[in-house]
Amino acid sequence: MPSLLQRYFAQLELIKVTHSKCGVLSSAVTLLAVSKTRPAGDVATLYKAGQRDFGENYLQDALNKQRLLAHLDIAWHFIGPIQSNKTRDISRYFDWVHSVDRLKIARRLNEQRPANMPPLNICLQVNIDQEETKSGLSLDELSSVIQPVLDLSNINLRGLMAIPKADKSMGEQRASFKKLVDVQGEVNKQFGLNLDTLSMGMSDDMEAAIAEGSTMVRVGTAIFGVRSVKSRV
């Protein structure tokens, strides 16, 4: 079995190779290491190897790790479903939130972001394949929340995020990601923006996402191995 570090470096290499093979759709692809349910020691190991961006889904799990790793200069990204009663801690303890799927959540994060901190970077999550069970804004909802979100001074809208349907062919994966890319292009045009982040691609569809212009891939399993528990601590 390859070690954590071997898998990590293999993933960095795969990102590099895929990105250069696919031309220059995005200027660079940032690897977000999704460390949900993983021990703080694994995060520290990757940090020592140069990794700075880590993604978490479960608030309590994340806060525990952040306390243990407070001495490290980590950018913490919240990527999981957001309940209203969690926004206070999320706005305070994270640098990025990728999973904003309602205006109400954006407003709460804005109100609760401490005044002495820089604006919170957010992505709006789009339900790109219109799945009933999946969170995310529909395309109609998206166009109606952009301006209200832009008006929030403690929030810095950076781009869009999506999780396409699972178990699709490479071609279908690419078609879903392309939809998100096109939507971001339309938003930029319509609102005169320069949103620079496309948070798309996970272990199973990372190459398709990069081929379509992802700027940030969220990778857990391919780096840390299969998660044994769906911890909700």
Ligand SMILES: *Cc1c(COP(=O)(O)O)cnc(C)c1O
């Ligand atoms: C868990 C998770 C990931 C990472 O998924 P893997 O398949 O383990 O790479 C990425 N994005 C979100 C939103 C997740 O919840």
